[in-house]
Amino acid sequence: MPRGELQTRRTDAVRAWTAFVEHGDDLASLVRPEILTSWTRSEAAISTDVREAPLADESETAAYWRGSPLETAVERVEAELRRTAEDGDLVVAVTDPETRILWTYGGRVMRRKAETVNFVVGGRWDDESVGTNALDLANRTATPAMVFSAEHYAPIVHNWVCWAAPLHDPVTGTQLGVIDISTTWDRTHPIGLATARVLARLIETAMPLSHGHPVAGVLDEATDPGLVLRVLGTAETWFDGQRLLLNRRQTEVLTLLAMHPEGLSLEHLHALVYGDQAVTLSTLKAEVSHLRAALGGQLASRPYRLTMPVQTDVDLVLSLLRGGRVGAAVEAYGGDLLPGTNSPALAELAEYVAVAVREALLADPQPDAVVRYSELAPYDTEVVEACLHRLSGTPHPAVPLLKGRLAAAQR
Template structure:
């Protein structure tokens, strides 16, 4: 036992030395750490400082609502006794995340539970590299491969006393990676079977997951919101809701509403006319009549001179753009339900539709996440380049999405 402890002490010391060289002295530490750790350190260093004290927290209610609407919640509920027993026997904290490395569920042994709470390793905690730096959850979610991070291999010093093992979780129907499971404990309890245990726990959860399409496709259909204000869905099928109630609008009214959400500062009647009709021979009075109907539908919350909306607004277009800015490609593709107002001839909306479509595609070419590419291929089944780039990025390694990507590619080549 002493020999094992000495080996772990020496390994920890090596990790601390390499971390110090990289983080504090600016040395690349190339020969001192595994390539996946060094790559993760580089990503982390461009986003955070090493002295971050805790993970940022998402809203507790939003996280809980999201969790209950996922197949992972069903699966974990089915095998929770096994997960809890594993955590208690090994004094581990076990976590399940979503595809963006937000923790959705945890259970911990007595000691690790307190340690986890102190750094927000709890539901709602964001453990991606841009939030807390190198850790096994983030590496696995980014690469799709099982991973281990030991002691000072973590970028943030707050978890230098930890060791973490993570494995990906896949939807059994689509093959999409929808999160990870992570097992964490203190570095001195490192065990050779830690990574194998994470893989076993992942398979246990995947086996317990519901095997119906409703889970895989649920995020594609607009859901009536329960928040006040205006919610506008423009991607794929257009829908508008005011304070949770669906608005019955015609095509032009929806286009006008979309344009006003793009211009919160307001538009003059001439500017709005050009954005909607371009050089078509349509009178200003026609536009004013549409605006009048729209104002009535909005309960008067549409000002004039200039035309502008006078209430809180949320759109799926803004959601996709915000996710792309964060680099959350998989989530952005999931939120991108199709072309913006397909068939619109409003010049400003045609331009926005092209900008959004190209942005999503370029994001996939830069970061060809297999699950995201599969979702995208449902919308653009003949985009051969995106499929080829995703398969090239996977290389020879096995991945549940690879047969599906090859199938999509074969169909696209027909």
């Protein structure tokens, strides 16, 4: 954003904050309602001269984190999270439902700033401990939140801007905490909130399914034996708990074999992968040989077929849809199947899955599921309109989100 606009915005925020803490002025027209509510809650709990966030018990924090679904997910995508922090000189943090930081990583400059205010593992960042901030707002409202400069209640972070998004169990929808990204106010960018949402989605996609749930463990890559494929919206392959590094074509071949447990001849597999492209059979044989080595030999020939247990997110989504569990299906649906694939068979399967999810939502537009789906298909206004029509006249927290999505798509 232009420096002049940011400076004006910061000045306005400081004036509103000063009017509140010094005079208790009515600020209904000056700050967002959620900020004013949090300021009021903060004022009753802490002083503005707070110097750092309080720290939770170190051993308790470590015990909570160890072996949790969040730890598993963060470990799987840690390289991406660290790269985001380093490239943007941000500090990234993951919390529990009480806004206690469980994991954090920062770029060189922001890491030092974070340490001075206990924006570290164990730091308690609920607003009653350290004042208004995006982590607390996202946790309380269960929606992405931004807090800019003096919108923070505590002056120790008036030089910050923070964006946070809630993290949910991929099947039950239970809120597990938030992910936050923070930097200095002068580096505010409109893409900040979208980045927090993307990182939240990245973590949720990497999370093992909750234990005790009817479909728990179906795609638990870390513990399940055999082959686990995630190809909806992302591409990840796990074999006996270890992630395999495959190229795009190898992932496509493996997906087709997973979809055809009865096996495929070389010629049939070639047609499904390449269609009418001028690619030799020997090229496909080379890809299969690489896969056979990566899978410890558990890929038979004549016909080609996998000889181990196989689980895919495609099967999970379709199974949930067959059972009428639309909300759970949308939670498990990460997006289009291998976007950009030029395999005719996979392109057909991708369309089938996408249409099945969409039609299920049109028939049963569950608000939370539609909100989730709209993040993956932001321009599918028909599904949003169907949900708003069903909610017509009925108060629901999803309504403003859906109306905002509709307005954005129609610009």
